[in-house]
Amino acid sequence: MDPTDETLMKSWQHGDATAFGDLVRRYSSPLYGYLLRLCGNRQEAEDLFQETFERVASRRHQYRDGRPFKPWLYGIASHLATDRFRWARRRPTLVGVDEADPILGDDPSPDEAAQSGDLKRLVRAAIDSLPPRQRATLILVYYQQMTYPEAAECLGCSLGTVKTQMSRAMRTLAQRLPDGVLT
Amino acid sequence: MTSQHLSQDRLVDYQIGVLDEPLRLATDAHLAECEACRERLADLRLRLAHLELLREDPTPPEPLVAAAIAAASRPRRALRILPLLVGAAAAALVLALVLRQFLAPASAPPPPAYGISPDAKPPFAPASNIELNVLPRRDDVQLTIYNAADLTLVRETRQLTMKQGWNWLQFMWANTLIDPTSLELLPQDGEGRVEVRQLVYPPRLPGVGRWLMYSHVSGQVPFNVTYFTSGLRWNAVYFATLSQDESHLQLDGHVRVTNGSGEEYDNAQVRLVVGEVRLKEQIAQLAQRQPAYGSPLDSVPVSRRPPVSDWPYALFIDGHVEDYRDHDRQKAFPREILKEGLSEYFLYTIEGRDTIPDGWGKRLPSFSVADIPVRNLYKHDPDRWGDATMRFLYFANDSDHNLGQTPLPEGQTRIFRRVDQPAPDHLTYEGRADLKYIPVDDKVELELGPAKKVSVERLLMDQRSENYRFDRGGNIAGWDEVKSWKLTLGNRRGLPVRLESTFNIGTPHWQIETASINPVKHDASHLRWTLDVSPQSETIITCTLRTYHGINAENR
Numbered sequence: 001m002d003p004t005d006e007t008l009m010k011s012w013q014h015g016d017a018t019a020f021g022d023l024v025r026r027y028s029s030p031l032y033g034y035l036l037r038l039c040g041n042r043q044e045a046e047d048l049f050q051e052t053f054e055r056v057a058s059r060r061h062q063y064r065d066g067r068p069f070k071p072w073l074y075g076i077a078s079h080l081a082t083d084r085f086r087w088a089r090r091r092p093t094l095v096g097v098d099e100a101d102p103i104l105g106d107d108p109s110p111d112e113a114a115q116s117g118d119l120k121r122l123v124r125a126a127i128d129s130l131p132p133r134q135r136a137t138l139i140l141v142y143y144q145q146m147t148y149p150e151a152a153e154c155l156g157c158s159l160g161t162v163k164t165q166m167s168r169a170m171r172t173l174a175q176r177l178p179d180g181v182l183t
Numbered sequence: 184m185t186s187q188h189l190s191q192d193r194l195v196d197y198q199i200g201v202l203d204e205p206l207r208l209a210t211d212a213h214l215a216e217c218e219a220c221r222e223r224l225a226d227l228r229l230r231l232a233h234l235e236l237l238r239e240d241p242t243p244p245e246p247l248v249a250a251a252i253a254a255a256s257r258p259r260r261a262l263r264i265l266p267l268l269v270g271a272a273a274a275a276l277v278l279a280l281v282l283r284q285f286l287a288p289a290s291a292p293p294p295p296a297y298g299i300s301p302d303a304k305p306p307f308a309p310a311s312n313i314e315l316n317v318l319p320r321r322d323d324v325q326l327t328i329y330n331a332a333d334l335t336l337v338r339e340t341r342q343l344t345m346k347q348g349w350n351w352l353q354f355m356w357a358n359t360l361i362d363p364t365s366l367e368l369l370p371q372d373g374e375g376r377v378e379v380r381q382l383v384y385p386p387r388l389p390g391v392g393r394w395l396m397y398s399h400v401s402g403q404v405p406f407n408v409t410y411f412t413s414g415l416r417w418n419a420v421y422f423a424t425l426s427q428d429e430s431h432l433q434l435d436g437h438v439r440v441t442n443g444s445g446e447e448y449d450n451a452q453v454r455l456v457v458g459e460v461r462l463k464e465q466i467a468q469l470a471q472r473q474p475a476y477g478s479p480l481d482s483v484p485v486s487r488r489p490p491v492s493d494w495p496y497a498l499f500i501d502g503h504v505e506d507y508r509d510h511d512r513q514k515a516f517p518r519e520i521l522k523e524g525l526s527e528y529f530l531y532t533i534e535g536r537d538t539i540p541d542g543w544g545k546r547l548p549s550f551s552v553a554d555i556p557v558r559n560l561y562k563h564d565p566d567r568w569g570d571a572t573m574r575f576l577y578f579a580n581d582s583d584h585n586l587g588q589t590p591l592p593e594g595q596t597r598i599f600r601r602v603d604q605p606a607p608d609h610l611t612y613e614g615r616a617d618l619k620y621i622p623v624d625d626k627v628e629l630e631l632g633p634a635k636k637v638s639v640e641r642l643l644m645d646q647r648s649e650n651y652r653f654d655r656g657g658n659i660a661g662w663d664e665v666k667s668w669k670l671t672l673g674n675r676r677g678l679p680v681r682l683e684s685t686f687n688i689g690t691p692h693w694q695i696e697t698a699s700i701n702p703v704k705h706d707a708s709h710l711r712w713t714l715d716v717s718p719q720s721e722t723i724i725t726c727t728l729r730t731y732h733g734i735n736a737e738n739r
Binding site for chain 1: 191242
């Protein structure tokens, strides 16, 4: 049986460097997916991924024994991302426009993409159109399959706020997502 | 069957499980009875099921995970590790590809001249329109702020991760005062491994520009991004402290930088330019124009283009007009603003680096020079200042006055005086003056405003006319006027003052009959007395002037 996150964290606090490596690998894919969905940009997601684990490393002594690790980790990531959004709102930005969206996979040619109305692209656009806080709540609850209390802990807000944000996000998506049967 | 159907919002909240218990039970009960609402709920579920299309989590690059793990041992340096590791991975990938396809040594430098592959067709547009509201870190930034115009040249260095082939880079300047027509991107690898092909302003996307580049390599490439912005200003502030006898001055210069550009510049090298730059249009106006270049003129023959004065963006430099559209736009943007005249240009570089948040100002010390010999002069000239007597300070921006190292930028000066009352080494406020731009070896004049304790009173004591001459009809054709004046120059200060009184005679035809103190002829119709007046005393000047009128003036 694999050790729990909390056990690994405790081991790392006691000097076991490999425990931290196990934690990073365990959460690399879901956390990267969370950040990528949140930012919509690979380079930014990579930066935040790196910063998140750097922050975890620098604050490992603040981690309280027995506290659930996952909400703590995602809380740090969400906090960094929120700071970045706030920071970027009034700044000129310079980013790479990836020709292959890592979430969407390989793209068709530009002409085909313009004509095909790719369902994935529409879903992605609908999610991207949400305000950052609603988007973060949606991704945590829906894609990361957190409970509402866990999401509230991650985002540093009340349970009621998380439910409200989730409700608003889904109401918006209900209007913006395409009709029809998913094939 | 219930008459009132459930709202869409209620159905959404029911679906995601955020309804409280009574509402959930009521919704359950309604759905059990209402087929229409059940169908709507089913439709809603189908619609929301599209979210599953993005369910799968992507796998992060292995170098990224390795760098994150390395953060545990070197948390403070982790951010520097990532580019190295990613760069190493990219280099390894390139190496493998090159070895496999061309059997060429991967460590060998790239060919000296890279050409675009004939098979590499430029893409029409970026393949994905993902939201782009983030930015990679800015490694370095240099601000060159001009005080003569609302103009700042920003030069940034950024490390960008390129992939082999076509790359798009997007620049967004919403809510800032950046001039989009001035954007320039230059790869700094020095070997031509990255070629910047074009800068596109996409339609219906205000505040967005995209560069199309072809990269021959994968990995990180340093870039310089250069642009003009508005809203960053600097001005000089001076504090002048007179000695107790007002014979010397200590001058402290400061520079105040204010950032209202909408952009925050961290750890920036700040350079300040004193010089004259004439802009045809203000950067702030260009920053708000959409599209960036206005209506394209490129399709209009040169002979039919509007005159230069109507061009949207041009710099007047030494009498020449630079219009960027006449050149390749990627190359045309000058590396730095040229000055209008070499002698009128000076560059201050603030030592170290500063962070200037948006909306903030910062004052930095510039210089401090003591024991500057200074000349005090009070001036009375009713033509210019009415009855007031104005106070002036004079010195020069030269080595005789312990200055002359640099021009003095335009700025506001506050003048104080050191006094011994009520206690030793106290200061009194003497006034405020605007200092104009002073080149090296030029004179400085500070106007401190009206002086209350130094005055000039002018009284007409006697007046008569004589020497009448008549024409053939018996009408007066010429005459003389003789006026006697009394000027009282008063000094109620505790220090001697030098006072200059200018007297307007009103005609160029005059003669001094008598004068207790001889004046100097200032110009054709003005006399001037310059006197030292002792403390707490008055100096009285009497003067009789004869003026000639009509044919008496013509015959002189």
